[in-house]
Amino acid sequence: METFAAPARPIVAAMAAAAAAEPARAVAFQGAPGANSHVAAVEAFPNGLPLPCFSFEDAIDAVKAGDADCAIIPIENSLHGRVADIHFLLPESGLVITGEHFLGIRHALMGTGIRADVRQAMSHPQALGQCRHWLKAHDIQPLAYPDTAGAAAVVAERRDPRIAALAPPRAAAIYGLTLFDADIADADHNMTRFVVLARGGKPPVGAGPWMTTLIFEVKNVPAALYKAMGGFATNGVNMTKLESYQRGGSFAATEFYADIVGKPGDENVDRALEELGFQSKWLRVLGTYQQARARP
Numbered sequence: 001m002e003t004f005a006a007p008a009r010p011i012v013a014a015m016a017a018a019a020a021a022e023p024a025r026a027v028a029f030q031g032a033p034g035a036n037s038h039v040a041a042v043e044a045f046p047n048g049l050p051l052p053c054f055s056f057e058d059a060i061d062a063v064k065a066g067d068a069d070c071a072i073i074p075i076e077n078s079l080h081g082r083v084a085d086i087h088f089l090l091p092e093s094g095l096v097i098t099g100e101h102f103l104g105i106r107h108a109l110m111g112t113g114i115r116a117d118v119r120q121a122m123s124h125p126q127a128l129g130q131c132r133h134w135l136k137a138h139d140i141q142p143l144a145y146p147d148t149a150g151a152a153a154v155v156a157e158r159r160d161p162r163i164a165a166l167a168p169p170r171a172a173a174i175y176g177l178t179l180f181d182a183d184i185a186d187a188d189h190n191m192t193r194f195v196v197l198a199r200g201g202k203p204p205v206g207a208g209p210w211m212t213t214l215i216f217e218v219k220n221v222p223a224a225l226y227k228a229m230g231g232f233a234t235n236g237v238n239m240t241k242l243e244s245y246q247r248g249g250s251f252a253a254t255e256f257y258a259d260i261v262g263k264p265g266d267e268n269v270d271r272a273l274e275e276l277g278f279q280s281k282w283l284r285v286l287g288t289y290q291q292a293r294a295r296p
Contacts, residue, residue: 003054005153007175008032012052019051019068026051026068028059034149034171036103040194041072044101055146056085060093063197070198072101076241078191080129087215087245087257090197090286097213097287098204099196107131107184108169109140110152110177113161118180122151123166131166133186140164152177196289206290210263211240216276216283217255224279225256231275235268237261240295261295263288 004012011033019026027048029037041050051068053059062068074083090097107127111118120143121128121135128135128142135142143163145151152171155163164180165171172179195213204210218224232239241259262269264285277283 004032004052005150005157007156008052008150008153011174015050015052019049022049023067024069025049026062028053028062028068028071030054030056030059030073031147032150032153032171034152034168034174035147036105036168036192037072037074037194038149039168039170040074040101040103040192043103044072044099044194044196045070054150056089060089060095060197063095063199064093070098070196071095072194072196074126074192075195076193077105077126077130078189079185079187080126082243083126083192086195087243087255088247091215091284093197094200095197096200097195097289098198099289100211100292101194101196102293103192103194105130105185105190105192106169106182107148107166108172108179109164109166109181109184110169110172110179111155111161111164112159112177114178115180117161118164119162121164121166122155124148124151127166130190131184131186134184135166149174195287204263204288204290208263209261209291209294210266210288211291211295212260212263212269212288213258213286214260214273214284215255215257215286216280218280228276228279231272231279232260235272235275237268237272238295261291 027041027045028051029041031037059071063071120141122143122145125144127148148167149171152165152167152175155165156175218228238261243257244254
């Protein structure tokens with residue numbers, strides 16, 4: 001609780017108390033009240049009880065401990081790429097992906113003084129990256145903070161007219177800030193994809209169409225990735241995302257994160273996964289869930 005700025009603490013305390021009374025309805029998210037993840041939690045779970053957590057790890061731990069039924073975590077943004085290191089957090093968490101949600105992102109500049117005094121904008125690095133051209137055009141220096149709405153709370157606490165926050169518009173009302181500029185984005189298609197994480201043992205819910213997320217490590221042989229991908233091509237399985245990452249700092253082997261259309265149990269998906277398993281050192285399915293947005 002003390003990690004949040006003072007203006008956010010009573011709001012966080014009230015939301016945490018409501019979630020503690022009904023943990024089966026609690027939806028953990030990273031950030032202070034008013035963050036984009038808070039907005040996503042409300043949109044994805046209209047009857048849920050959003051539970052603010054300071055970090056992604058805290059949100060995941062809330063689910064593991066049973067303090068929340070699920071967590072909603074941003075995973076990628078259309079302008080700025082990967083948001084959370086889900087590749088590292090999720091495999092070690094024991095949680096599974098049970099859903100996804102897409103949220104259109106529009107930031108706002110807010111502060112305690114007047115617009116002409118603003119010299120710096122505090123926000124999450126992703127938000128600053130999504131608005132870097134706008135900030136440069138207005139001669140405003142970016143100032144990184146772990147959370148968008150949390151930055152608004154810090155600005156409200158500091159009362160420094162030179163420092164504004166870049167946050168969702170509703171954060172201005174929550175923390176008593178003046179809204180200087182709204183609808184800030186470097187591109188109209190600014191969109192963040194969230195995934196819903198829950199404890200294991202829950203079967204996929206819904207009628208589909210389906211997405212499946214998996215991670216794997218290819219064998220350390222020539223053309224290993226090419227061979228591993230062959231099964232998806234020959235079986236007509238659409239792979240909508242493939243991202244590599246290094247673990248352990250050895251640079252000797254690369255692991256991959258992938259999203260595919262379909263689910264285990266589909267004949268073509270099973271054949272593709274069988275081929276992938278043959279070409280990989282190991283393979284792990286992180287979750288199968290209903291599409292929130294249609295893929296080809």
